Amino acid sequence: MFHIVNDCYLDLIGSPKKENCKVVQLLTFEDSSFFKSIEDIKEKVCFHLSSNDLCFAIVCFLKEIYPSIPKEEIKNLYDLTIERFVIQISLINNQDYSSLKNKNFNTMYEQAVVHKSVNKNLIGVEYLIGNFFAHTGFYGAENYPNRNVLVNRLKKFFDDSKFKTVDEIKKELIYKIDRIDKSIIPLLTKDKLSDFEIKTLSNTFASFYKKYAEGYSSKYQELSTLNDFLLSVEEAEIEDEGYLKFLLKDVKRPHSILFCTHTYINKVNLFLINYFYDSFLNKGIANRHYFL
Numbered sequence: 027m028f029h030i031v032n033d034c035y036l037d038l039i040g041s042p043k044k045e046n047c048k049v050v051q052l053l054t055f056e057d058s059s060f061f062k063s064i065e066d067i068k069e070k071v072c073f074h075l076s077s078n079d080l081c082f083a084i085v086c087f088l089k090e091i092y093p094s095i096p097k098e099e100i101k102n103l104y105d106l107t108i109e110r111f112v113i114q115i116s117l118i119n120n121q122d123y124s125s126l127k128n129k130n131f132n133t134m135y136e137q138a139v140v141h142k143s144v145n146k147n148l149i150g151v152e153y154l155i156g157n158f159f160a161h162t163g164f165y166g167a168e169n170y171p172n173r174n175v176l177v178n179r180l181k182k183f184f185d186d187s188k189f190k191t192v193d194e195i196k197k198e199l200i201y202k203i204d205r206i207d208k209s210i211i212p213l214l215t216k217d218k219l220s221d222f223e224i225k226t227l228s229n230t231f232a233s234f235y236k237k238y239a240e241g242y243s244s245k246y247q248e249l250s251t252l253n254d255f256l257l258s259v260e261e262a263e264i265e266d267e268g269y270l271k272f273l274l275k276d277v278k279r280p281h282s283i284l285f286c287t288h289t290y291i292n293k294v295n296l297f298l299i300n301y302f303y304d305s306f307l308n309k310g311i312a313n314r315h316y317f318l
Contacts, residue, residue, distance in 0.1 A: 027072055027115075028084060028107065031148040034064050035072040036083055038111075038126070042119050047072050055079040058086040062143045077125035081108070085134040091153050093140045101131055106297040146172065151179045152299045155273060159306040162274070173270070180269040183284075184259045191255055192224055195231045198252075206234055221260075228256045255283055277303045 027035035027044065035047075043049050047070045055075055060083070064071075075083060088103050111123045146154065154176045161170040170176075196214050199206055203214075210230050213223055232253045258276070262268040276282055282299055 028080075028087075028111075029150045030087055031061055031065055031144060032067055033070040034067055035070075036080055036087075037072050037074055038080055038121070038123060039074045039076055041072075041074060041121060044070075044072060046070055049074055051075075052079065055083045055086075057139050058090045058141055059143070061087060061090060062141065065145055065148055078129065081126055081129040082134045082137070084108075085131065086138040087144075089135070089138045089140055090142070090144050091149060092156075093142055097135060100135065103298060103301065104131060106301055110297045146175055147179075151176070151183050152302070154179055155299065156302040158270070158273060159277070159302050163306050163309060177269050180262070180272070184262060184269070188224070188256065188259050191252055192219065192227065195227060195252055195256075199227075199231060199234065202234065206230060224256065225260070228253055251283065258283055277306055 027037050027041075029035055039051060049072050051074045084107055085100070085104055088100050088107075092100070092103075108126050111126050115121075116123045154172060157172060158170055158176055199210070200214055203211070207230060210227060213219060213227050216223070219227065235253065258272060262272040276284065282303060284299060
C-alpha cells in the first residue's frame with residue numbers, strides 16, 4: 027500500500043484486502059485534485075487502481091508534495107516506491123507487481139499538474155522528515171518553518187508506536203512467563219499502562235533479553251531493538267525539542283530505529299525514510315530541494 031493522506035492508501039487492483047480497510051476500486055485516476063477530495067475521509071480506505079493509474083497517481087502525489095524539487099529527484103523517489111512494490115510488497119502479498127515496471131516516467135511527469143493543495147498535516151511523517159533534513163542541512167534547523175507540524179506528527183507516531191511496542195514486549199514476556207519476576211504479571215494483563223509502568227516493564231524486558239542473548243545473538247538484536255525504541259521514546263518526550271533531536275540522533279544509526287515498529291509494515295513509504303537519511307548524511311545537494 028502507498029500512503030497518501032489521512033488513513034487513505036493506494037494499491038494495485040486485485041491486491042489483498044488489509045485488516046479493517048475498506049477497498050474502493052477507482053476506474054480512472056484523473057489528476058492530483060483527487061488527494062484534496064479525500065482529505066475528509068475518516069475511515070481506513072485503500073483505493074485500488076490499474077497499474078498505469080497507480081504509477082501516475084504516485085508521480086502526481088510526489089510532485090504535489092514536493093512541487094519545487096528537480097525532476098530527477100521526483101524520479102528517484104518514484105523509482106524507490108516502485109522498487110518497494112515490485113520486490114517487498116510482492117513477497118508480503120504473494121502478488122505479482124511487475125506490471126508497475128517500465129512505465130514511461132517522463133510522460134507521467136509532464137502530465138502531472140500540481141495544485142499545491144495537499145494539507146501537510148495529513149501526509150505521512152516521512153515527507154515532513156525529508157523537509158526537516160532539507161532545512162537542517164541547508165539553512166540550519168532553527169529556520170525550519172514546519173517545526174510544530176513535524177513535532178506534533180512525531181509525537182503521534184511515537185505514541186501509537188509505543189503502545190504497539192509495549193504489546194510486543196508483553197507477548198515476549200508471556201511466552202517466557204516461568205523465567206521472569208512474577209510481580210510484573212499484573213502489568214501484562216493491563217490494557218493501558220502508565221509511563222512508570224511502561225518503564226518497569228521495559229526494564230524487566232531489558233534484563234530478560236540480556237540473559238536470553240547468551241547463545242542467541244541474532245534473536246538478541248531483534249529483542250533489544252524493541253527496548254531501544256522505548257528508551258528513544260522516553261528520551262524524546264523529555265523536552266519540546268526532543269523529537270527533532272531524536273531525528274538528528276537516529277539518522278546516524280546504520281538503520282533507522284523507526285523500522286523496529288509495525289507502523290510501516292505493508293507500506294511502501296519506508297524506503298523514502300532511508301533515502302532522506304542517506305541524502306542528509308551524504309550532504310547531497312538534493313537536501314536543499316525538499317520544501318513543502
